[in-house]
Amino acid sequence: MTQAADAPPGARPGWTGQLWAEIEPVYDAILTHPFIKGLTTGELSTDSFVQFISQDTHYLQEYVRVLLTLAAKAPDFAATKMLTTHAAAAAAAETGLHAELMTGLDRDPAELLAFDMRPTTRAYTTYLVATAFSGSFADGLAAVMPCFWIYAEVGKQLQQAGSPNPVYQRWIDSYGSEEYLSEVLLALDLTDKIGADLGAEDEARARRHFAMAARYEWMFWDAAHRLESWPV
Numbered sequence: 001m002t003q004a005a006d007a008p009p010g011a012r013p014g015w016t017g018q019l020w021a022e023i024e025p026v027y028d029a030i031l032t033h034p035f036i037k038g039l040t041t042g043e044l045s046t047d048s049f050v051q052f053i054s055q056d057t058h059y060l061q062e063y064v065r066v067l068l069t070l071a072a073k074a075p076d077f078a079a080t081k082m083l084t085t086h087a088a089a090a091a092a093a094e095t096g097l098h099a100e101l102m103t104g105l106d107r108d109p110a111e112l113l114a115f116d117m118r119p120t121t122r123a124y125t126t127y128l129v130a131t132a133f134s135g136s137f138a139d140g141l142a143a144v145m146p147c148f149w150i151y152a153e154v155g156k157q158l159q160q161a162g163s164p165n166p167v168y169q170r171w172i173d174s175y176g177s178e179e180y181l182s183e184v185l186l187a188l189d190l191t192d193k194i195g196a197d198l199g200a201e202d203e204a205r206a207r208r209h210f211a212m213a214a215r216y217e218w219m220f221w222d223a224a225h226r227l228e229s230w231p232v
């Protein structure tokens with residue numbers, strides 16, 4: 001099912017439309033979060049942005065493993081191919097994009113891995129790895145879909161608003177790109193196909209994974225914004 005690039009995400013027919021309807025309040029909270037607002041006003045502090053990029057570097061390393069686990073479990077080769085392609089793009093962002101952003105901020109890219117994994121990053125990635133490794137394919141797919149989809153939607157919104165900070169704009173351009181959106185649309189089509197075959201119990205469980213990961217997405221931005229560290 002194709003869809004206009006500017007259509008509201010909840011307007012999708014099928015399972016993905018139902019999934020999105022449930023996370024609408026979380027998505028709204030993301031769009032109004034000071035981290036996201038700060039990207040477009042330029043008021044977001046460099047320290048928060050660097051912490052975000054550092055945590056995202058850790059995150060993407062785990063996310064790639066999760067995607068490849070799902071690729072191995074996928075029901076058909078089209079799904080395997082889509083997931084490996086997305087994993088390769090995420091691996092490229094982990095190194096290329098993040099180093100470029102740091103250089104743009106006059107910071108050393110080596111700083112990124114000098115940060116340890118902070119509590120929210122640890123919780124979110126552990127949750128994704130556990131779900132991909134021990135859950136069904138549908139569970140794992142539902143858990144990673146907010147990662148794909150929320151970034152594409154946030155990217156679209158941020159692209160419209162723009163940022164006066166060229167480094168923040170570079171980050172926005174990456175997730176607000178047509179290329180990223182087309183990858184996400186393929187993943188959404190796969191998710192609709194998988195969802196259509198799920199029994200009520202499996203569907204409800206997968207839906208809970210989707211909602212849980214969406215909450216972690218909000219928490220991930222919030223954690224960077226408040227420079228989260230370990231309390232003890």
Ligand SMILES: Cc1ncc(CO)c(N)n1
Pocket residue numbers: 056059060090146147148151217220
């Ligand atoms: C936390 C997080 N979620 C999703 C994406 C999109 O790949 C990302 N880079 N980071």
